[in-house]
Amino acid sequence: MNTQSPARLAGSASIAFQTPVYISSCASVVGKKEGEGPLGDKFDLICEDPMFGCDTWEAAESTMQKEAASLALGKAGLAPGDIRMTFAGDLLAQTTASSFGIAGMGIPFYGLFGACSTMGESLSLGAMSIAAGYGEHILCATSSHFASAEKEFRFPLAYGNQRPLSATWTVTGSGACVLSGALPQEEIPRKTKPLLSDKGCVQITGLTTGKLIDYGLKDSLNMGGCMAPAACDTIYRNLCDFDRTLEDYDAIFTGDLGAVGQKILFDLLMEKGYDIQSIHQDCGLLIFDGETQDTHSGGSGCGCSASVLAAHILPELAKGTWKRVLFVPTGALLSKTSFNEGDSIPGIAHAVVLEHCPV
Incomplete structure (x- = not known):
């Protein structure tokens, strides 16, 4: 019997994990503008079509998030049935992008809203769950889309309003990570390049x-x-x-x-x-x-x-x-x-x- 505590409380708001929580794979999907940026050659998938083949901006974001999740699972050599639970969210009302995207993969699902901090929230909850022994593999993901965010919070794109210099540009992109309590086995077939390098x-x-x-x-x-x-x-x-x-x-x-x-x-x-x-x-x-x-x-x-x-x-x-x-x-x-x-x-x-x- 393992009597080691999975984590210890640190200070006023922190946790230090005593048992390993590994990020066994990750994937990124972005739009055309992001692909033209300084990190363009590092993303797994760059979609030239901002609609991602869909009829609405919200459906486009859902498709993008699901694609990122699928790529992350593929890198880890896992199927949706291997994932114990998913922590995912987005910027839209009722976490629409996640609810109609990644949740459709049939994985037990927790929808999150932390605005642009959601990936930190997702990783935190996923890591706590892994450390506590509540799952062998957990999927963490989030997404945003420039057009769906503008429609939700500001002005329709056709309005053409002027943006002040303090404004930021909502990224059309999604990131997904698979958390595991053990290192991925090298014999597991991988469909795309793995997160693991020959160094660590x-x-x-x-x-x-x-x-x-x-x-x-x-x-x-x-x-x-x-x-x-x-x-x-x-x-x-x-x-x-x-x-x-x-x-x-x-x-x-x-x-x-x-x-x-x-x-x-x-x-x-x-x-x-x-x-x-x-x-x-x-x-x-x-x-x-x-x-x-x-x-x-x-x-x-x-x-x-x-x-x-x-x-x-x-x-x-x-x-x-x-x-x-x-x-x-x-x-x-x-x-x-x-x-x-x-x-x-x-x-x-x-x-x-x-x-x-x-x-």
């Missing part, structure tokens, strides 16, 4: 659950400003809870603060005595070229951090480019109802500690 794999070793931070901002076209305080709070609490310094991380990736939110994050953490500029990267600034692609402050959306995670962060971790990184997807909990009634936009950020594991 990736393990989730800890997490810090975010809390709602509301500075009273009400500008729906400045998501970075709404989310930066939450990112600051979560990063600070992660360092305190695990008794770590910035030197303990090779990189800190936020989800989609963009150029505006990044500067605010730097200022807020400097007030707490932390200068993260040398190790900080933002997925919203990585996925688009600020000089050649007209995205203003950068990229955003659930699919932003998820697709960058699957296409760039995890493969580089597996190769040993970094030994330990802090992945901090950021979300602005913008509701059409509350926003139209004049309420502010709270932010949240969930942190996941990812480490290179030699094999």
